Amino acid sequence: MTAAAQVSHPQFVGVSLKMYFDHERTVRWCSDVAQIAAAHPAVVSGAVDLVVIPSFPQLQAAVAVFDGTRVEVGAQNVSWEDAGAFTGEVSARQLAQVGCTHVEIGHAERRRLFHENDEMLRAKVAAAVRNSLTPILCVGEHEPDGVEAAARLCVDQLDEMTRTVTSSLGGFRAVVAYEPEWAIGAEQPASLEHIRGVCSQIKRWLDEHPQLGGSRVIYGGSAGPGLVTSLGESVDGVFLGRFAHQPEAVGGVLDEALALAQDGMAQGRVAQVGTAQGTIAQGTTAQGQDVKSD
Secondary structure, three states: OOHHHHOOOOEEEEEEOOOOOOHHHHHHHHHHHHHHHHHOHHHHOOOEEEEEEOOHHHHHHHHHHHOOOOOEEEEOOOOOOOOOOOOOOOOHHHHHHOOOOEEEEOOHHHHHHOOOOHHHHHHHHHHHHHOOOEEEEEEOOOOOOOHHHHHHHHHHHHHHHHHHHHHHHOOOOOEEEEOOHHHOOOOOOOOHHHHHHHHHHHHHHHHOOHHHOOOEEEEOOOOOOOHHHHHHHHOOEEEEOHHHOOHHHHHHHHHHHHHHHHHHHHHHHHHHHHHHHHHHHHHHHHHHHHHHHO
């Protein structure tokens, strides 16, 4: 893969607030992040996609706060039905109507605490896709394991969540969030070598499934400031949790993502210049050979 290809899409920075904040603090946090994003070149330029995911009651307030910025808003859960007698559920259609663009599906906490199974998750992905929401597909192993075993489990989870959706609704773009369950809430994320190894195999699987073309692979699981720089272009971004509770930390991660994007673009320009010079050199050689043959 060339350097130019590596920077073909923006970095993704997602922040899930889970159920940590009350309404007032959520709105205050969103207001602070909106001020940062409105002036930050990473977001303003489109080099980074910033997506904030608060609780259901705060969705409309968040959409209003981020209006006028490039920040997008997502939801933490979704029903597999679009309408009907489903007490307590929120549909993808409703989420889209209030301004959401993304939705989390398959998070380890939803699987473990609320017993969401493969059939439910497939139906939720289908609901998101048919209502033009970008699904954030959460995958990851339960216990610490080697790269090969972890990657195999992740691609199996992806296959279970997407295969009938792509066959019935066609291709779609997703954000695949690799979040090893054992690293969620831990003091440290998984090792850099482990993250790179698993994410590279997830990317390879995506490359083999063109119906998911354009999908990105990000890392979550105790992700925080400094990780974007450390991982470089081995992932397409990060999914932040409690380490983003201070708005300044979000600004710091945006700084890292911007530096990475700028470095990638610089490398891409160097690669393009090298290719052009090689083409010119080949043309000059060919012309010289033509002259000799004359």
